[in-house]
Amino acid sequence: DIVMTQSPDSLAVSLGERATINCKSSQSVLYRSNNKNYLSWYQQKPGQPPKLLIYWASTRESGVPDRFSGSGSATDFTLTISSLQAEDVAVYYCQQYYSTPQTFGQGTKVEIK
Amino acid sequence: QVHLVQSGAAVKKPGASVKVSCKASGYIFTNYEMYWMRQAPGQRLECMGWINGGNGNTKYSHKFQDRVTFTRDTSATTSYMELSSLRSDDTALYYCARGRSEFGAVIADFWGPGTLVTVSS
Numbered sequence: 001d002i003v004m005t006q007s008p009d010s011l012a013v014s015l016g017e018r019a020t021i022n023c024k025s026s027q028s029v030l031y032r033s034n035n036k037n038y039l040s041w042y043q044q045k046p047g048q049p050p051k052l053l054i055y056w057a058s059t060r061e062s063g064v065p066d067r068f069s070g071s072g073s074a075t076d077f078t079l080t081i082s083s084l085q086a087e088d089v090a091v092y093y094c095q096q097y098y099s100t101p102q103t104f105g106q107g108t109k110v111e112i113k
Numbered sequence: 114q115v116h117l118v119q120s121g122a123a124v125k126k127p128g129a130s131v132k133v134s135c136k137a138s139g140y141i142f143t144n145y146e147m148y149w150m151r152q153a154p155g156q157r158l159e160c161m162g163w164i165n166g167g168n169g170n171t172k173y174s175h176k177f178q179d180r181v182t183f184t185r186d187t188s189a190t191t192s193y194m195e196l197s198s199l200r201s202d203d204t205a206l207y208y209c210a211r212g213r214s215e216f217g218a219v220i221a222d223f224w225g226p227g228t229l230v231t232v233s234s
Contacts, residue, residue, distance in 0.1 A: 048226075102221075
């Protein structure tokens with residue numbers, strides 16, 4: 001199974017500041033025939049199910065604010081919140097869907113400083 | 114809009130089975146897969162697999178393939194997940210999630226609220 005490792009486990013950021021979350025996969029999730037990275041990012045607020053934010057590593061899901069962006073390729077990926085808002089307090093997960101079983105990172109908790 | 118309604122919480126004894134339902138609305142059921150995921154206390158999210166809403170084909174994660182069965186009823190636009198031989202470490206929140214197919218992959222794009230399954234003697 002592909003192991004997904006996120007860093008840090010938690011971070012506290014001031015309102016309006018940038019938050020950066022990293023995700024590393026134990027093997028490449030880049031499918032060379034179509035040059036797509038099979039990686040997504042989810043946001044989970046307390047008491048709610050996960051919500052898809054980003055897929056194909058950098059494509060924002062419809063309705064997701066543009067302060068959320070994804071980058072990276074192969075084994076190293078980043079989710080950036082450009083200007084943290086109060087409603088962004090949540091746990092964020094990366095997930096690979098390159099191979100079965102699809103696997104998730106352990107999560108990164110984002111709080112307000 | 115997309116809506117997934119899951120069955121209520123269940124308490125089961127070790128060795129028993131549980132069947133969780135997921136009623137879908139707001140989209141064409143047969144055009145999408147339905148994922149089943151779970152989140153145990155203090156553990157990371159796990160993917161159990163998915164079922165194709167149209168042809169009923171299934172893909173099970175190897176960890177669960179001997180104990181889990183996915184079915185669907187297209188007339189009721191409902192998917193089901195049955196997990197057998199329950200153990201205490203199966204205690205978890207079980208989610209269904211709509212899966213859309215793109216470039217040979219299935220992306221979980223909308224999740225149900227979750228069903229708590231507690232396994233306790």
